[in-house]
Amino acid sequence: FSAHVKGLLHQTQTTCWDHPKMTELFQSLADLNNVRFSAYRTAIKIRRLQKALCLDLLELNTTNEVFKQHKLNQNDQLLSVPDVINCLTTTYDGLEQMHKDLVNVPLCVDMCLNWLLNVYDTGRTGKIRVQSLKIGLMSLSKGLLEEKYRYLFKEVAGPTEMCDQRQLGLLLHDAIQIPRQLGEVAAFGGSNIEPSVRSCFQQNNNKPEISVKEFIDWMRLEPQSMVWLPVLHRVAAAETAKHQAKCNICKECPIVGFRYRSLKHFNYDVCQSCFFSGRTAKGHKLHYPMVEYCIPTTSGEDVRDFTKVLKNKFRSKKYFAKHPRLGYLPVQTVLEGDNLET
Template identity: 85%
Template sequence: ERKHHQTQTTCWDHPKMTELYQSLADLNNVRFSAYRTAMKIRRLQKALCLDLLDLSVAQNTFEQHKLNNNNQLLSVPDVINCLTSIYDGLEQEHKDLVNVPLCVDMCLNWLLNVYDTGRSGKIRVLSMKIGLLSLSKGHLEDKYKHLFSQVASAGDTCDPRQLGLLLHEAIQIPRQLGEVAAFGGSNIEPSVRSCFQLRCIQTVVQMTQQQQIRR
């Protein structure tokens, strides 16, 4: 049992997860927030063995489990079922690195801490996807594409509501690590507006350039 003093909530953590959180706290003396957050996420990623999980494998697992409805609520057994598929596959390739029961317990613990702070025993499909993809192995550009595809409409388009969903789920990871203040806080609306204002400016510039070319 772990008491979170800022929110006055009580969470149940696996003993190994408690050790991990203590080791993450040791990184708080890293001066720059971007480096500090990156180091925490890297340590978390390796502890959960998600640095071994390819983006495409994660996506294929979601499809195999028919996780197509992002608003669907998954119970703990549903999450365990998906995580077991992921870690069984990783164990086959990395027998010396992956302890399936421990990895499943740790990753479940982390997902619930990030996306089920009220401990309802359920998390949304989108939450689990964003959490796992964010910590998976892959080039940054490929990771952006996979994350974007989770909320995009047909034709690879994204409106402010969809982008807001993506940013909301993504920001929960640094929030849970105590680093959200360095990235604008939990309010994602300014970031969404900024993205679409920039897009509008780019569109106007492109239209102006096309008109000049025609002349």
């Protein structure tokens, strides 16, 4: 073991679970509790965590290579704290070579270990399952969303690359622990992943096993227990987006981040902080339909939205009451492009 590992183990074991830097980070997330939509509130919290742990710099395939290098192929095997530290040290040593100014290896290892233990070792046994480690790190790695679904599926699938209900259940169980640890599990159906497993297999005619393609098709519907993951990717994509539009409420121009455009009023745009906190301008109700952009619009989208506004102009309150939108977000999402890291 490296001197760093020995040093860590010499300290009281509790620093693994109660790291002052992480305690501070978790406390700072409380200021996001005024975001009205649970999937967004959770995703923004996880994004902040992902960046604090430098996992937003970690490519999915690199993560996978580290697992291979450490021969982590027995998913049910339990890893001790020193094993986890070893794996994380390899991970962050590699990251440091590519991002010298951004990665402090000992601190990142400490913080990431703390996060993994708080998510997957609530009983403080000092051990976590190989599969939990993999799903935790892959969920927060950087990469294309569908590529991530593919990797996660492959982790739990059998040798035939098919997945039964039990295996899907294990995947969803490990994934839901991430929002649970942030106190955000209620919005995603609680810790009970049974309904999600059922809905996936029902969609596939209750066959005994599903393929990766069937899993991805189901994930595209953003099932309740997993919706935070695609939203995390949208949050990441929107971070640097600048929109040539002015917020009708706080007058921010250009709007940076998510842009929300009314499908009921012409030229009515709202920035993400006004939208998430529920502020509105005179004459625009919260229940009016909006469309979300996480990257700047194309002229084709502008025309399409314009025609929708025209239609909606003549629709009554009754119409909007009768056609409720998704429970977690009352907007239609517009996603162009696949690579949410660009």
